[in-house]
Amino acid sequence: MKCLVTGAAGFIGSNLTDRLLREGHSVLALDNFSTGFRDTIQSALNHPAFDLREVDLLEPGDWSDAMAGVDAVFHLAANADVRFGLNHPRRDLEQNTLATFNVLEAMREHGVRRIAFSSTGSIYGEPTIFPTPENAPFPIQTSLYGASKLACEGLIQAYCEGYGFQGTIYRFVSILGERYSHGHVFDFYRALKQDPTVLRVLGNGKQRKSYLYVQDCIEAILKGLRDQPGISIYNLGTDEYVEVNDSIRVICEFMGLTPHLDYAGGERGWVGDSPFIFLDCAHIRSTGWKPRLSIREAVVRTLEFFESNPWVFERK
Numbered sequence: 611m612k613c614l615v616t617g618a619a620g621f622i623g624s625n626l627t628d629r630l631l632r633e634g635h636s637v638l639a640l641d642n643f644s645t646g647f648r649d650t651i652q653s654a655l656n657h658p659a660f661d662l663r664e665v666d667l668l669e670p671g672d673w674s675d676a677m678a679g680v681d682a683v684f685h686l687a688a689n690a691d692v693r694f695g696l697n698h699p700r701r702d703l704e705q706n707t708l709a710t711f712n713v714l715e716a717m718r719e720h721g722v723r724r725i726a727f728s729s730t731g732s733i734y735g736e737p738t739i740f741p742t743p744e745n746a747p748f749p750i751q752t753s754l755y756g757a758s759k760l761a762c763e764g765l766i767q768a769y770c771e772g773y774g775f776q777g778t779i780y781r782f783v784s785i786l787g788e789r790y791s792h793g794h795v796f797d798f799y800r801a802l803k804q805d806p807t808v809l810r811v812l813g814n815g816k817q818r819k820s821y822l823y824v825q826d827c828i829e830a831i832l833k834g835l836r837d838q839p840g841i842s843i844y845n846l847g848t849d850e851y852v853e854v855n856d857s858i859r860v861i862c863e864f865m866g867l868t869p870h871l872d873y874a875g876g877e878r879g880w881v882g883d884s885p886f887i888f889l890d891c892a893h894i895r896s897t898g899w900k901p902r903l904s905i906r907e908a909v910v911r912t913l914e915f916f917e918s919n920p921w922v923f924e925r926k
């Protein structure tokens with residue numbers, strides 16, 4: 611298969627790229643390196659079936675010709691940062707919704723139909739049903755990130771309906787593992803390296819979240835890929851959740867530290883932080899997929915990655 615991966619230099623995109631190459635597919639990568647790193651695609655760059663175009667998805671004139679002859683698009687490029695959305699309200703709209711529109715239009719122009727899209731559990735806002743199924747109502751958006759991703763989902767669904775696209779939408783919980791470069795494990799580890807005596811925690815530490823190991827996420831993406839016109843939607847997560855305090859315990863144990871925990875207080879770490887994320891993954895499990903790593907194991911893998919890749923903190 612000739613695959614086009616947007617965001618291929620990012621955390622999940624680079625792991626997906628390596629997997630596709632390993633399976634004998636060719637990969638054309640589009641990335642503007644706004645949050646991605648060359649280090650993550652170093653091995654791919656040496657692969658004969660890999661090609662990189664350093665382009666911005668907001669400038670389709672620079673790259674839409676790349677769609678010619680592509681069999682499947684894996685659209686992962688985005689502003690993946692949920693927390694600071696209110697500081698720059700245009701960013702999610704542009705980097706997520708408009709960029710997705712540009713990808714869909716380039717596909718239409720070149721007769722490409724198959725798209726896999728990285729959405730998020732954030733689109734459920736603060737759900738009232740747990741574990742949250744794909745058909746749960748999500749009437750109130752609590753973050754600009756979630757709102758922009760929900761708009762992307764709407765566009766993809768309309769292209770499936772209107773132009774016969776084959777779309778798969780994956781609503782991820784937070785992903786952990788090798789090349790992870792943003793999120794609470796990153797923040798806590800970096801803070802503890804700087805000051806091992808005290809750790810500032812946003813919220814009360816009792817936020818409950820589910821996490822998924824990156825290789826399990828990729829396995830699920832490949833398992834769920836649709837080859838018929840229409841849309842499939844899958845939650846991707848594990849059948850367990852942990853408190854932020856549990857993550858802190860694992861991190862401190864791993865680092866051999868007993869810092870004073872300084873809680874900012876409140877049920878949420880920031881506006882838009884859902885106090886409880888736990889997705890019903892029966893649909894993706896019906897394909898035969900199941901996660902290999904527990905949340906604890908995924909946190910430890912992430913910490914091991916940090917220990918052997920300090921560059922990830924220097925680059926940020």
Ligand SMILES: NC(=O)c1ccc[n+]([C@@H]2O[C@H](COP(=O)([O-])OP(=O)(O)OC[C@H]3O[C@@H](n4cnc5c(N)ncnc54)[C@H](O)[C@@H]3O)[C@@H](O)[C@H]2O)c1
Pocket residue numbers: 616617618619620621622623640641642643644645646647665666667668685686687688689690705709728729730731781782783784785786791793
């Ligand atoms: N990491 C998670 O926990 C998580 C959870 C839910 C959903 N997602 C979604 O999964 C996808 C990948 O997330 P990630 O954690 O790998 O993020 P990431 O920031 O590591 O990767 C995103 C990549 O997209 C590139 N990019 C961003 N804007 C671009 C643009 N305009 N043009 C070209 N390239 C651009 C960046 O340079 C980066 O390489 C995102 O869509 C994100 O919203 C991630």
